Amino acid sequence: MSSSTFFSTSFNLYRRISRVGCNPSVIPELQKWMEEGRRIKKFELQLIIKELRKYGRHAHALQISEWIVGRSEFTKGLSDHAVRLDLIAKVRGIASAESYFNSLPEIAKVEPTYGALLNSYVTANMTEKAEALMEKIEELGYARTSLPYNQLLTLYKKTGKFDKVPSVLEQMKRKNISQDKFTYNIRMNICAAMSDIDGMEKVLLEMKYNPMVNTDWSTYGNLANIYIKAGLSDKAQAMLQEMEMKINQWDRELFIYLITLYAGVGNKDGVNRMWQSLKSAFPKLTNMNFICMLDSLVKLDDLEGAEKLIEEWESAVVDYDFRVPNILLKAYVNNGLVEKAELFVELALDKQRKPICNTWEILAEGYLKTMQLDKATQAMDKALSIMKQDEWKPKPANVQALLKHFQECSDMEHEEQYHKLLRDMNFANKEYKESCDTQ
Template identity: 30%
Template sequence: MRSKGHALQSLPFNVMMTLYMNLKEYDKVDSIISEMMEKNIQLDIYSYNIWLSSRGSQGSEERMEQVFEQMKPDRTVNPNWTTFSMMATMYIKMGQLEKAEACLKKVESRITGRDRIPYHYLLSLCASYIKDGDFEKAQSFYDRMVDVGGKPNSSTWETLAEGHIKEQRISEALSCWKEAFSAEGSKSWRPKPVNASAFLELCEQEANSVSKELFMGLLKQSGQRKNKSYASLIGLADEDVSDDDLSLKKDRTNITKDDDDEKEAVAGCMQVEKLEVPSYQSEFRWQDYSAEEYLGNWRD
């Protein structure tokens, strides 16, 4: 593409950086940025967002902030909610919750009209506060987001239930479970076995058989009786349980909160980039090329 004169604008560079991000070849992202600067090719908002994501994915708080500082005086770009939600996701992953909250406040101020996608990033901070044992701050932040239009999904309700379980508040946890099972899209959601088990164990410790039965009823009504991962919790015999594609095979001791947080952080960043990339399609249908074809064209 270089020899054919196509690599004169940011678009092909952004596409290549997105590819390298997917391959986790972050050093090549830096190389492309350097090439753009050497050739005086203007970085656009997508270039900066990908560059920020690359630095954050490497766990480098300082280097990510260096990119943002370089971005601020650039009058050709204006940091958007994608920029700050991506940075917040990275800060959460690094355990920098105060910086994450500061970014999410900037996200909040940039939400316009009926665009509710950013709230998924705002609500994600609750899980990190609960993980750190700061449930009151998690609840306060959650309440504020709901007040300004955020819509919690089943996973968010489960996260709040997890916090109440840690605080040994059975009735509050059960209330969150009920919301989780009735929330929009709950049919494609299942509670994590480790959380379900923790709630039932708490009920047994407190001799709260009523809450225990109500929760098991929720599991049964939602169809979890067909899943072997929940069979022992509900009290069904093996012959009463059928295997299906939804069955969770992992041992619940291997399902750690850190793993979940990391997956959510990475997923959040990639969702951000996927939301932004389609605007390129009117300029250049790069999605018609395979990775091998595109790399070949790039190197020619």
């Protein structure tokens, strides 16, 4: 189902859930919705889960998935197990995902659930487990499409095991499994990782001459991104022109991707043109759309344009999400404009808007850069005061800088507070350990 269909059928409920932001649970919003006499259909919840996954809100997506399981009015399908397994892996880790998979009845251990577990291994770069599971998938006859082979190719690309790629392609050929656009795109990315631009272009030609494969905008976007990273701006621009020729007015993702890529080649006109096209196609823009555009303007060093965009966003915003202005605040700090960042936050507070943890840490970073250590401490204290265990964690460099400051000024209370913070949150990160060991 398209994004337009999603927003027309489920937008009101999704909007409520999206407002929860970093809060621990979205379940109260579902319960409140039902208490108001509104019905919730399973397909709407599935669409909401899909949207949450798209934006990386896996914990909230898992909560809804588990809520569905606990409701007798919803039938449970095999695909529900696969989605839930994927979310468990992302939220609770591989061990929990394996435990969930093993607990499933045999009737539920089918192609989608095996595929979800394989994808979890690939995401975690667990080569041995992925290869062993792939053997099991082939043994059971579930390797009937290119999907599991694409997952293996992705794993080998991520782990640099390029020598294993030919054997996967040969296995597909023996089983008469055709390469699809994803296979070709992964192969092109592997060539790029090997700095083999000629080889990548040969794969593109092979793809174009395959009548069973549609070379769509995602392929050209992938190539443009590769050329950008390789510093081949002219070739990247040519791919972006190919992308524009394949624009679908209902595809919000395409406009966003083009904005990002045009920023990558330093094409400000392209960025602004795609932004205007996006606004024409989608009068109701999301906070994430504004975040993308702000990121692009900042990348182009267009702070004036970013400031105007913030004004546009504030005039149209329904749900004030501080993640949006945080992009501008970071740019201020990175450009030595700490006073402008400070003033923005002060004005937001005057309007009863509530900065999030990251907002205060951005200010703290600015104060650290300008050696305003007392202000940095106050800002980080505010971040810690609203912190929740399952969301923001302070950056190691900031913690280390403040711990050093507390030691130098003999602020034992703050020093112990920060050490306790690290212990309580079980930060095993090497940088955190070093920040403690050096104090």
